[in-house]
Amino acid sequence: MAEAEDKDVKARKEREKDELYALDISGVEWQSAPGTEEHEERVEIAYLPGGAVAMRSSLDPDTVLRYTEGEWRAFVLGARDGEFDLEPAPGNGGPSAE
Template identity: 50%
Template sequence: MVANSGTKVEAKPKLDLTEAQWLSSSQGVGDVQIAFVEGYIAMRDGRQPEGPVLVFTPAEWRAFVLGARDGEFDLT
């Protein structure tokens, strides 16, 4: 698959999340949960566990975490 920018995007498999062990942080606002499944990182809103799940490759997750640490997603 190729994104609009011409960058190749890895297609992610449909993960079986029925046995996933969801982890929650005791810090911060909200109820974001993550689970490590089949080499991927799944993330969901713990207040709506039946809702959508974002799936990251390890490289994508690392980029996301580093961006969050650097304030890339701060709204203020």
């Protein structure tokens, strides 16, 4: 029975994603962090219906990622909790491996 429920959840999530990416977002209002200039590289987000969020880079505005309300909430909470505070790898601004 649990396997059938897992399949149902997976199918529902796929439908949600399909619907999310089918939305016309040509008229959304993109927002970026306060204090960033128009010419600076920055992350921009737009709020979509149902609590969903779209995100893009100002340098590549045609590539847009879309997140359901649950996915966005999980990302924001994870970021606040430090889940994405990665240590730089050696050679990428981190300490050199000796």
